[in-house]
Amino acid sequence: MSNRRLALLGTTLLATALPGLAAAEGTLNALVWCDHTDPALIEPFEAAHGVKVNLREYEGTGAALAILEQSRPGDWDVLVIDGIDVFRAVEAGLLAPLPADQLALGDQFPEVVMAANNQQGGVTYAVTEKFGYNTISFNAAKVDPADMQDLNTVWSEKYKGRIAIYDYYLPVMGLAAIASGIRTETLGEADLAAIAPTLALMRANAATVGEVVSSQTALATGEVDIVVGGGEWLTAVLAGEQPELTWTIPDQGAVRWAQSIGVLEASENKDLAVEFVKYITGPEGQARLATSSCFWGMPANARAGDHLSAEQKTILRWDEQAGYLARTELYPAPDADLDARMQDLWLETLQQ
Amino acid sequence: MSGRAPRRTGRGFVAPALIWTLAFFMVPFAVMAAMSLATLDGRSLVWGLSADNYARILTTPYLRRAIAVSLEITAIVTVISVVLAYPLAWIIAFRVPERWQRLALVLAVLPFWTSYVVRSYSWLLVLAREGVVNQALIASGLIAEPLTLANTRTATVTGFVHFFVMLLTLTIYANLVQLSPNYRRAATDLGASAFQTFRHVILPLTLPGVVTGAFLTFVLCIGDYVTPQILGGNNELTVPQVIMVQLGRRADFPLASALSVVLMGIVTLAYLGSARWLRLDRL
Incomplete structure (x- = not known):
């Protein structure tokens, strides 16, 4: 074999073994939540731009930041991140400024623009792409819907053993705070003692504490009749087969979640990455993201409604959003120390 | 031939395993141990x-x-799995005709073929x-109201036992079939009852297979995240679940690293406790 062929073979093998080196001009690498892995969402972008989008799914901001830390600069182009954690990525210097004038921020529901979270020093680093509620999902055929309007009745003795709790401490503690009359944005370390008994009661009356699939399975199979921390994201994909599975926002209110999307500072493909962000936050991309096969949620862009069917809008409760937005609070966004205390309290509660 | 050449050859044969262990166990473990001595200042390492x-x-x-929950579940699973696997392995080794033994073993390992x-x-x-x-229980009239079986420790133990009985059956079976029938014949000739033969001859000779399988069960069970997470309903947390959080x-x-080192310490203690009987070459 000639030296030239040997070199070619070596280069090919190296490029195959190291995807980063092989990253072509027409490839976009995105670190995302599972709703972005729906081909119905990604394929139109790939076809329109003649590119391939590589997606890696993760759970938990800590996990995403660890992946980015262990990757080489340029390995990733796009990051989807919990709206309350955008500042962590910005502080770590991971996110690049976005061209705000090219993004449809004016079309977004005003409550979910979340400038305080997505912008710093007047610079836009991320855009809200989807939101929803951590509230109460339930089986309307098994429980009294009127009871679901009061958080304290939901996790009372009346429904002992029929409750599942969504296993994410921020929204569930947010609900406990709201039930105790504490606003999530003011929740501090001193408030934890006040919500601990509520969490303990919730835990004592729950049959299970599970992540998305476990909670969904528990509700769908009749193992439980209520999911505390659930919402449209939990029941919407089941609506076709089990219309009795529904959700509500109690009278005291509920917690709102939001996810944001941004471009990584180290990306070598920023133009394409920005195009991807524009697609995802544009009306058509938003409608597809909202109804992703992984989980449904409200699109941040109000013009997405033009691309949703009447049935999809009914499931998403499109027409009731104004009221829902007014009655919900963004879930707690703790600093590092409070986050540690909250996680400790959560684990103590689970081990009781 | 001088003594140096065989030594070099020996080192050559050992080198791949040594490099593998160094690269994929010792170095990562050293990093993890070092990480366990670090701290978080806010969110900074x-x-x-x-x-x-x-x-x-x-x-x-x-x-x-x-830690206590992990040890309790692991102990329960190991004991139940051994108690169920031994008779199963015995039946396959001595009661199932030789031509059907292969099929019986395939059936035994079937659970390994599906996704965990x-x-x-x-x-x-x-x-x-x-x-x-x-x-089934309600239809048979044994109970009126459904029992709470899912999302409990019982469910976690059931899921584990289903898997590990098969693993233990294989290790114990491998030991049983290596046992010469002459041991049993000799014991019988000397007047031992079937139970005495089992208690004083068969069991001690098959102990290495039992302990090896039990040790593997212990290691795999105490480090498992999936089964308690899905079947336990987070009603009690094991060490791997706390690590993931x-x-x-x-x-x-x-x-997380310190918890992993503790887990490794527990496994090392289990190894030291069972090392006397461990015979991995019998697998």
């Missing part, structure tokens, strides 16, 4: 030689409880309030 994480494990009730996650979710459906078990949102790698 601070490298150092702090014992804070180990002190936290010793003084935090929910972390101590996680899918198998766990299948158990969840079987044990649910409206699952097969409860429906540390990594998910807060990225507390130092505490």
Whole structure:
């Protein structure tokens, strides 16, 4: 074999073994939540731009930041991140400024623009792409819907053993705070003692504490009749087969979640990455993201409604959003120390 | 031939295994051990030689409880699996005709062919309030109301036992078939009853297979995250579950690493306790 062929073979093998080196001009690498892995969402972008989008799914901001830390600069182009954690990525210097004038921020529901979270020093680093509620999902055929309007009745003795709790401490503690009359944005370390008994009661009356699939399975199979921390994201994909599975926002209110999307500072493909962000936050991309096969949620862009069917809008409760937005609070966004205390309290509660 | 050449050849044969162990076990373990001595300042990692994480494990009730829960579940699973696997292996080795033994072993390892996650979710459906078990019990009139079987320690143990009985059956079977029939014949000739033959001859000779299988069960069970997470309903947390929580949102790698080192310490103690009987070459 000639030296030239040997070199070619070596280069090919190296490029195959190291995807980063092989990253072509027409490839976009995105670190995302599972709703972005729906081909119905990604394929139109790939076809329109003649590119391939590589997606890696993760759970938990800590996990995403660890992946980015262990990757080489340029390995990733796009990051989807919990709206309350955008500042962590910005502080770590991971996110690049976005061209705000090219993004449809004016079309977004005003409550979910979340400038305080997505912008710093007047610079836009991320855009809200989807939101929803951590509230109460339930089986309307098994429980009294009127009871679901009061958080304290939901996790009372009346429904002992029929409750599942969504296993994410921020929204569930947010609900406990709201039930105790504490606003999530003011929740501090001193408030934890006040919500601990509520969490303990919730835990004592729950049959299970599970992540998305476990909670969904528990509700769908009749193992439980209520999911505390659930919402449209939990029941919407089941609506076709089990219309009795529904959700509500109690009278005291509920917690709102939001996810944001941004471009990584180290990306070598920023133009394409920005195009991807524009697609995802544009009306058509938003409608597809909202109804992703992984989980449904409200699109941040109000013009997405033009691309949703009447049935999809009914499931998403499109027409009731104004009221829902007014009655919900963004879930707690703790600093590092409070986050540690909250996680400790959560684990103590689970081990009781 | 001088003595040097065989030594070099010997080193050559050992080198790949040594490099493999060094690269994929010793180095990662050293990094993890070093990480366990680091701390978090806010969200920033601070490298150092702090014992804070180990002190936290010793003084935090929910972390101590996680270790206790892991040990309890692992002990229960290991004992039940051994008790069920031994007779099963015995039947396959001595009662099933030789031509059917291969098929019996294939049936024994069938659970290994399915996805671990899918198998766990299948158990969840079987044990649910409206699952097969409860429906059968209600239909037979044994119970009026469904029992709470899913999302309990019982469910976790059931999922584990289903898997590990098969593993133990294989290790014990491998030991039993290597046993010469002359031992049993000699014991019988000397007047030993069937039970005495088993108690004083067969059991001691097959102990290495039992202990090897039990040790593997212990190691795999205590480090498992999937089964307790899916079947236990988070009603009690094991060490791997607590480790995952540390990594998910807060990225507390130092505490997660310290918990992993503790887990490794427990496995090492289990190894030392069973080393006398461990015979991995019998597998």
